[in-house]
Amino acid sequence: MSDAPRHEHSSFYKFVALSDAERVAERLRELCRELGGNVLVAPEGISGALGGLPAALDAFELALVEDPIFESAFRGIQFKRSFCTTRPFTLCKVHVKPELVAFGLEGVSGLDDARTTHVSPQDWHQLIAREDVVLLDNRNSFEWKLGHFRGAIDPGVRHFRDFPAYVQAHAEAWKQAGKTVAMYCTGGIRCEKIGGWMSRELGLQVAQLDGGILNYFEQTGGEDWQGECFVFDKRIAIDPQREETATTAEQVFGDDPDEAWRLARARRLDPAG
Known part of the structure; x- marks a missing residue:
């Protein structure tokens, strides 16, 4: 030791x-x-x-x-x-960089005045239990597979720039059903960047988990979370107690040829360094 x-x-x-x-x-x-x-x-x-x-x-x-x-x-x-x-x-x-988070739409800024509702970790449980809420995971599909909130939708995207197309394809149905879109990501930044666009351009009611999954773990211990949370560093994944798990990059990405570049990047981090 x-x-x-x-x-x-x-x-x-x-x-x-x-x-x-x-x-x-x-x-x-x-x-x-x-x-x-x-x-x-x-x-x-x-x-x-x-x-x-x-x-x-x-x-x-x-x-x-x-x-x-x-x-x-x-x-x-x-x-x-x-x-x-x-x-x-x-x-x-x-x-x-020109922007903190790029997702392929011109003129979208994190400084957008059309702000989303920020929901505290303590109030998140009540929000996502409502029938008029659609719970959307704003991360890549491999992250959702490793761990997610109960009932969360996997948009099935491999990169954040693909996320807007998924939202555009479902926005009208959500509005017609009177749904609020509750979304979350690892630390909050992806939701923050796209939330204003969803509200202003698509007319959606949007709520985001304040501080993302990491803040939720810190504040609540993760009662509504299933699995682990992928992190973009040598640790690979953490549990709801914010402790590193034994999960490896090979287990996360497997032999999926479309994710081979992510596996190669994880290996370059050199866990022994």
Whole structure:
């Protein structure tokens, strides 16, 4: 049994207008020196997943909120912590991108004024039990197969950019039936990005799980969850107690040729690193 200090994982995002994404990224690279992971910065905000010793994560999270170079842009950001047996990342990379989440529709921004209703983890159980609610998993099909909320629909998509077509194909039927679309994703960012478009362009009533599955696990222990939750780092999956499971990338992706590139990417993470 190793006596090495136990690492933790922190994921976060915030849609906020940034006038100088490159300047923000430069400062983040300085703040991440003791951590591993990936951070994206775009004119529409920030998204990140970092791993390291708890004290180093504490220092980073405090700086993100209070460092004057960020001009309070990240005040109120929500950090979701989970636990690690495997060190989740080896290196730290900070990238500047045109947008945080791309899903193939022009003119859609996470800064959209058409906001969805955010439902707390504590109120989620009551919402998804209603008969006038359709529960939609806003993730890829392989993630749904590993674990999902009871009664959640698998849209059957292999990439987030395929999700809008599924919603467009069902939107009218949902509206005619008077359904509210309750949707969720791992940390909340995919729902946040597409929710405004669903509401404004398709006229849907949309509610999203605040903070996603990770926040739900942290706040409730996962009473309505079945299975595990896929995470995009060396750990592969966590359980509702936010602990790493024994699930391997080979078990998640199997011999599906369409998912071979994901398996290859997971292997490149080098679990021994």
